[in-house]
Amino acid sequence: xxxxxxxANTLIALADDHLILGHRLSQWCGHAPMLEEDLSxxxxxxxxxxxxxxxxxxxxxxxxxxRSEDDLAFLRSDREYKNCLxxxxxxxxxxxxxxxxxxxxxxxxxxxxAAQSSADKTICGYAQKAExxxxxxxxxxxxWVIRLGxxxxxxxxxxxxxxxxxxxxxxxxxxxxxAHQACIDAGLLxxxxxxxxxxxxxxxxxxxxxxxxxxxxxxxxEGGRDGRHxxxxxxxxxxxxxxxxxxxxxxx
Amino acid sequence: xVSALAAHDFEQARALSVASAVLDPEVPCVTxxxxxxxxxxxxxDGVAVAKVTPTYSGCPAVLAIELAVETALLDAGFEARIERxxxxxxxxxxITPAGREKLRAYxxxxxGKTSSSKMALFGEIVVACPRCASQNTSKISEFGxxxxxxxxxxxxxxEPFDYFKCI
Ligand SMILES: [Zn+2]
Numbered sequence: 495x496x497x498x499x500x501x502a503n504t505l506i507a508l509a510d511d512h513l514i515l516g517h518r519l520s521q522w523c524g525h526a527p528m529l530e531e532d533l534s535x536x537x538x539x540x541x542x543x544x545x546x547x548x549x550x551x552x553x554x555x556x557x558x559x560x561r562s563e564d565d566l567a568f569l570r571s572d573r574e575y576k577n578c579l580x581x582x583x584x585x586x587x588x589x590x591x592x593x594x595x596x597x598x599x600x601x602x603x604x605x606x607x608a609a610q611s612s613a614d615k616t617i618c619g620y621a622q623k624a625e626x627x628x629x630x631x632x633x634x635x636x637x638w639v640i641r642l643g644x645x646x647x648x649x650x651x652x653x654x655x656x657x658x659x660x661x662x663x664x665x666x667x668x669x670x671x672x673a674h675q676a677c678i679d680a681g682l683l684x685x686x687x688x689x690x691x692x693x694x695x696x697x698x699x700x701x702x703x704x705x706x707x708x709x710x711x712x713x714x715x716e717g718g719r720d721g722r723h724x725x726x727x728x729x730x731x732x733x734x735x736x737x738x739x740x741x742x743x744x745x746x
Numbered sequence: 747x748v749s750a751l752a753a754h755d756f757e758q759a760r761a762l763s764v765a766s767a768v769l770d771p772e773v774p775c776v777t778x779x780x781x782x783x784x785x786x787x788x789x790x791d792g793v794a795v796a797k798v799t800p801t802y803s804g805c806p807a808v809l810a811i812e813l814a815v816e817t818a819l820l821d822a823g824f825e826a827r828i829e830r831x832x833x834x835x836x837x838x839x840x841i842t843p844a845g846r847e848k849l850r851a852y853x854x855x856x857x858g859k860t861s862s863s864k865m866a867l868f869g870e871i872v873v874a875c876p877r878c879a880s881q882n883t884s885k886i887s888e889f890g891x892x893x894x895x896x897x898x899x900x901x902x903x904x905e906p907f908d909y910f911k912c913i
Binding site for chain 1: 804834836886
């Protein structure tokens, strides 16, 4: 039986993925290699941060603890964030960023598709909207992965390096915590095991056109779902939380 | 009794028309009713309750829209409350025929009919130029000036234009 705490905590972990990845994408604003990407990066970031806000707000209602979405986003310590490690990795070059976004979007698309039959009406509503938004991310990033993988010697090499660096982090997307399992059993949230084939299909289809190999994962990189993060995460938080830490309670 | 009911209906119709006339802050050629993001306005216990739904999860205009609807109702002498509705989710199919026509006249190609994420994933759609109606157009950027728009260019009249993405 899923308790409200199970449900809230699972939503917060998912929201953390969205917030942190949204923050990473927003770091490209003004630095992207071309104007189109200077528009697309913040737009994708906006989608993710908007989805994070929905999830945080709903988790706060479920918790009934009086915490707000801002408290969750800005006022927790690193150990309290439960995002997977992949989303906090440094942006690296453009190939890294685009590939990571593809990995994540290819996971979230079947997730939101499945979440539309959740027993919880609020989740259904969020899922209907988010599924369509994330479809654009797959398309946009997929096109780039193909363009770079099937591009010049240099771009293909960078794409391959990105795959080698990031692929070991993809396992953690499918980690099912005990709280999440309770939500699956209660019909509230999708069973992540059932999403794997859709994810693999999307990635292998795009990789085939991009002349990229899917590597074996010898050492899966995980820990974020338990609150164990990489060194880069502290640096990320110091930027993300700066305003609320320096000026507590400040509002727009 | 009859006259009380009639007065209630009249107030309700007036509140609806006031709220419906509010313009979208990012696409000011269409009203919130044209876009289909104003779901309903009801007078409940003397308060005008407007139900509004967001277009995109991360749409920065959501707050501005809610505030504008509330202000319009207050200005018209109503006590007002805004409720944000999530389900059923808004899609571009909620845009009215009049709204689509206003978008086109404003220079924004209206979204294709019947949205589905499968189309966004795999389909290449034909977007007609809002100025010369030519279908000889090409996509410049998947993302545009706001979350809801992509950028296209017409190969005949050469004009670049916004396309209201189909979601
Ligand atoms: Zn034209």
